[in-house]
Amino acid sequence: MKLNEFIIPEDLKSAQSALEKLGEKGFAVAGGTSLHFLGIVEKTAVDISHLGLSGIQKQGGAYLIGATTSLGDLMKFKDQGWVLDQVALHTSTQQIRNISTLGGNIVRVFPWNDFPVALLALDATLYIEGVAEKAYSSDDYFNGQPIRLFQPGQLLTRVEVPVLKPGQGFGYHKEVRLHAGFSLMTAAAVITVKSGRIDGIRVAASAGIALPARLTLVEAALGGQAADAASLQQAVANGTAALAWKGKEGMSDEYAAHLGRVVLMDVLSAALLQAQGE
Amino acid sequence: MNVKDLKVVNKSVVKIDSMSLALGKPSYVADFKPADTLYVKMLWSPHAHARIVSIDISAAEKMPGVKAVLYHGNVPRVAHCTAGQGYPEPSPYDTFMFDTKVRYVGDRVAAVAAETLEQAEAALKAIKVEYEVLKPVLSIDEAFAEGAPIIHDEPDATIPIPVPYEPLKNLVAHISMEVGSLDKGLAEADFQFDRTYETQYAQHTPIEAYVAQAYLDPRGRIVIVTSTQVPFHCRRIVAQCLQIPVQQIRVIKPRIGGGFGSKQEVLLEDVVAMLTLRTKRPVFWEFTREENFRTGRTRHPIRIRLRMGVKKDGRITAFGMEATSNTGAYGGHGLTVIGCCGSKVLPLYRADNIAFLGKVAYTNMPVSGAYRGFGATQAFFAAESLMDEMAEAIGMDPVEFRKLNHIRSGEGSPVFEALGEGKKGVPMTIGSCALADCIAIGAKEIDWSRRTPWRSKTGRYRRGLGMCCLMQGSSVPEVDMGAASIKMNEDGSFNLLIGATDLGTGSDTVLGQIAAEAIGTTIDKMIVYSSDTDFTPFDVGAYASSTTYLSGEAARKAGAKVKLQILNTAAEMLHLPVSELDTAEGWAFSQDGQHKLSFSEISLYSLYQKNQYQIMDTASHITHKSPPPFSAHYVEIEVDTWTGAVQVLNYVAAVDCGTAINPKLAEGQTEGGVLNGISYALTEEYLFNAKGKMINANLTDYHIFSMRDKPPIKAILVPSYEETGPYGAKSVSEICINGAMPAIANAIHNATGARLYTTPFTPEKVWRAIQAL
Incomplete structure (x- = not known):
């Protein structure tokens, strides 16, 4: 990415107006840590890092997270039903977390991105604001490159994540070679347990598959089943058989598939334990 | 000598350049870029093996900002070796500044110098090259196969020393030795082993990439400022390439941001010098990280077959090693690295029947070269893995097995004489050796007594303990030479000029400490400067674990000579015999305590007052032995048997480097080397x-361990006193990188029962080895 101009708008409306005028030649930047991956193109940057889009608020049964909230702030925030700190903790280094933003991690999605998987599992809602605000479920939002949903001048402004309730558990795992490395396999799961059975399940994976996606076959295999390790094992075995796992960094596809199943078992087990109050 | 009596040596004084580096003061090559410099970009070969049928630079020459374009048609064709070793080099002259053939992806095709980097990059795109793509040779097996493509078919590729070199067979080097009879030794054994190990490519990845600049001084001489480990070799090789006298070239080495062997090559300096001559302008060239990987030097991948025999009582009856390395497209360091597989490893354990066969193959792969450890790293992985296998076979604890067999002080090995670097070796008896102490101290520190057999372990996560023993060398005997000059100033300070090159290792500090100790002054009075071929005395450079031992002794000798001059002057001033005087902490004094003079008074007297002369002297040093440092490494790991991921939990390196001139720096070397070794063992690999x-x-x-990934590493310095080294010192820099790979391999086996023969130990390899049990 080569920046030929850097615009610092006074407010959100000015930013949207500038981006609308620039069209293909402009792009919004907050943390700026993913510019390296965007190829050699000339763009005008519109700085949206100081437009009041940062912060985390708890409202009712959800957390409202500003799109330019830094990953460092996500990591520092603590609350009973808050789990994104676990995701942020495993993202890159503290220096990067201090400037990289949630929006930057999910507006353009690479296979190794950390948050899409977690937001899919958590059933988050994402808000894009243009003339009016439009809400997208995480399923719709991540069903392809999110950038397809944005018209010139539109910005991701906030993300709504449900508060984890008693009886629910969250599991997240990112497999890396080194601490600050990109993910080789990421998975996340939210399990709801009721009367000893799995009452709700959302599980997603990435890195080992092309783009972040829910694993609906695993979910279908688990729904209503006994909340135990055997159910998880069977669901993972049956629900991932048709997945096209892709090895990278020297890993064979066969090993990637094996690793994917291990990681899924780990996140499901963690979610189940938490849901069972352990 | 009692080390406790030393005033400056064996003290952890602060590294003398640490503050300026911490403050970001201009220190490195790129910090001294002239304002009117031209920038260099190189057109690299996209093919592993191809002939250049035609090349048209005319359009590029007319591009905006372009001042010169070099290619094979407009530079001298001089066969040379890029490796900065001795002279004549024990490596083939198989490289040309530019050639009509390219031999690996990343080989030189043409260079552009332009006003800006962008203009140079644009000009590269305007160079039209027609290639005849040839079948590439991508492995050792392909190189030696019947009818293999010949990589160096040019008639002018030669080797300057009388050793086997058969480029038409893709054979760079071939060496062998046998003492006793390997077959007989194997026949005598109760247990025989025949194992083959394979190690991988790796890159040094110094923070500072390869970088050099050149400019003409007012008298028209070429000044090259470069990040090099070998300034004097650099000067000689550039003179050879450009066909100009050495006198016309000055090489300055500022601070270096790491080398680890990679900068023991002349990869940029000939081009920047030639472009400066052509344009009469300063020229600057810095590799990108990608260029550093593709075109920079790498660690030799080596296939090592070991045949060993052992008696039930633990005596080793046969130790046979066949090592075949892949040197890539050019053969610099090929012979010497393969030689060190044998010479640095085989002597560690006593055996009556020893055999070594080393072969080096040309391939169309990245070029291998010097890398910390220099063949011993690869061979110790093999040898120390098999030592554990043998111990298990005879039912002996691996520590006890090694204690039974390792070489000791007063013992020699026929390998020392049989295997030298490019020539026969030098007979040697081990002087100092604290390996037994290293083994014991390390075992206690890691608590080796808790080690249990792998068969007793269950569950997903299994822990294992592993260890290994190591030796290296300290300089290349009767080959390497270092020198130092010391000059006294009016205030009692001293200029220490050394050709030895501090790569960030702290050798300037260490040599300053040695000289200060010898003179009888304090480290803050030493102004250490390295290296400038116009001003500092010759030194072969920083490699072969030589600086402290070799250049350090030169500094000690020069210091002793200067001390004598100081005492003579003091004697004249005090009207006392020299024999009644001594020096310490910047003072000359009579031993009865009645008289004393400051060094400043002495210097002022010698420069201004009577019988004036400059107190200064120079000393050179060569070595007649290469005393090995010894070390025992221990590691505790945890294996996730479901994924194969290995986590290092704890690492202990007990090292005998003789007297540690600066203990903190020696510990730092050890910790850094261990971390580098762990990284090589677990994550680093070239993918093609x-x-x-x-x-x-x-x-x-390409995954390198950073401080964030660093497990707890405890470096323990185990003192010994090497009589031939400065104040008892031996080397410390290379040995520490060799232990992680075998120690971790042995720990993986102890954790899981899986034995790995190929590196690195990626999760998939470990998982598959566990599955195969």
Whole structure:
């Protein structure tokens, strides 16, 4: 990415107006840590890092997270039903977390991105604001490159994540070679347990598959089943058989598939334990 | 000598350049870039093996900002070796500044110098090259196969020393030795082993990439400022390439941001010098990280077959090693690295029947070269893995097995005489050796007594303990030479000029300490300067674990000579015999305590007052032995048997480097080397496509351990006193990198029962080895 101009708008409306005028030649930047991956193109940057889009608020049964909230702030925030700190903790280094933003991690999605998987599992809602605000479920939002949903001048402004309730558990795992490395396999799961059975399940994976996606076959295999390790094992075995796992960094596809199943078992087990109050 | 009596040596004084580096003061090559410099970009070969049928630079020459374009048609064709070793080099002259053939992806095709980097890059695109693509040779097996493509078919590729060199067979070097009879030794054994190990490519990844600049001084001499480990070799090789006298060239080495052996090569300096001559302008060239990986030097991948025999009582009856390395497209360091597989490893354990066979293959792969450890790293992985296998076979604890067999003080090895570097070796008896102490101290520190057999372990996560023993060398005997000059100033300070090159290792500090100790002054009075071929005395450079031992002794000798001059002057001033005087902490004094003079008074007297002369002297040093440092490494790991991931939990390196001149720096060397070794063992590897192009030439996809990944590492310095070294010192820099790979391999076996023969130990390899049990 080569920046030929850097615009610092006074407010959100000015930013949207500038981006609308620039069209293909402009792009919004907050943390700026993913510019390296965007190829050699000339763009005008519109700085949206100081437009009041940062912060985390708890409202009712959800957390409202500003799109330019830094990953460092996500990591520092603590609350009973808050789990994104676990995701942020495993993202890159503290220096990067201090400037990289949630929006930057999910507006353009690479296979190794950390948050899409977690937001899919958590059933988050994402808000894009243009003339009016439009809400997208995480399923719709991540069903392809999110950038397809944005018209010139539109910005991701906030993300709504449900508060984890008693009886629910969250599991997240990112497999890396080194601490600050990109993910080789990421998975996340939210399990709801009721009367000893799995009452709700959302599980997603990435890195080992092309783009972040829910694993609906695993979910279908688990729904209503006994909340135990055997159910998880069977669901993972049956629900991932048709997945096209892709090895990278020297890993064979066969090993990637094996690793994917291990990681899924780990996140499901963690979610189940938490849901069972352990 | 009692080390406790030393005033400056064996003290952890602060590294003398640490503050300026910490403050970001201009220190490195790129910090001294002239304002009117031209920038160099190189057109690299996209093919692993091809002839250049035609090349048209005319359009590039007319591009905006372009001042010169070099290619094979407009530079001298001089066969040379890029490796900065002795002279004549024990490596083939198989490289040309530019050639009509390219031999690996990343080989030189043409260079552009332009006003800006962007203009130079644009000009590269205007160079039209027609290639005849040839079948590439991508492995050792392909290189030696019947009818293999010949990589160096040019008639002017030669080797300057009388050793086997058969480029038409893709054979760079071939060496062998046998003492006793390997077959007989194997026949006598109760247990025989025949194992083959394979190690991988790796890159040094110094923070500072390869970088050099050149400019003309007012008298028209070429000044090259470069990040090099070998300034004097650099001067000689550039003179050879440009066909100009050495006198016309000055090489300055500022601070270096790491080398680890990679900068023991002349990869940029000939081009910047030639472009400066052509343009009369300063020229600057810095490799990108991708260029560093693809075109820079690497660690030799080596296939090592070991045949060993052992008696039930633990005596080793046969130790046979066949090592075949892949030197890539050019053969610098090929012979010497393969030789060190044998010479640095075989002597560690006593055996009556020893055999070594070393072969080096040309391939169309990245070029291997010097890398900390220099063949011993690869061979110790093999040897120390098999030592554990043998111990298990005879039912002996691996520590006890090694204690039974390792070489000791007063013992020799026929290998020392049989295997030298490019020639026969030098007979040697081990002087100092604290390996037994290293083994005991390390075992206690890691608590080796808790080690249990792998068969007793269950569950997903299994822990294992592993260890290994190591030796290296200290300089190349009767080959390497270092020198030092010391000059006294009016205030009692001293200029220490050394050709030895501090790569960030702290050798300037260490040599300053040695000289200060010898003179009888304090480290803050030493102004240490390295290196400038116009001003500092000759030194072969920083390699072969030589600086402290070799250049350090030169500094000690020079210091002793200067001390004598100081005492003579003091004697004249005090009207006392020299024999009644001594020096300490910047003072000359009579031993009865009645008289004393400051060094400043002495210097002022010698320069201004009577019988004036400059107190200064120079000393050179060569070595007649290469005393090995010894070390025992221990590691505790945890294996996730479901994924194969290995986590290092704890690492202990007990090292005998003789007297540690600066204990903190020696510990730092050890910790850094261990971390580098862990990284090599677990994560670092070159990945290639089917055409021999590296596909992970960046620090995102090529994984090196950072401080964030560092496990607890305890470096323990175990003192010994090497009589031939300065104040008892031996080397410390290389030995520490050799232990992680075998120690971790042995720990993986102890944790899981899986034995790994190929590196690195990626999760997939470990998982598959566990599955195969």
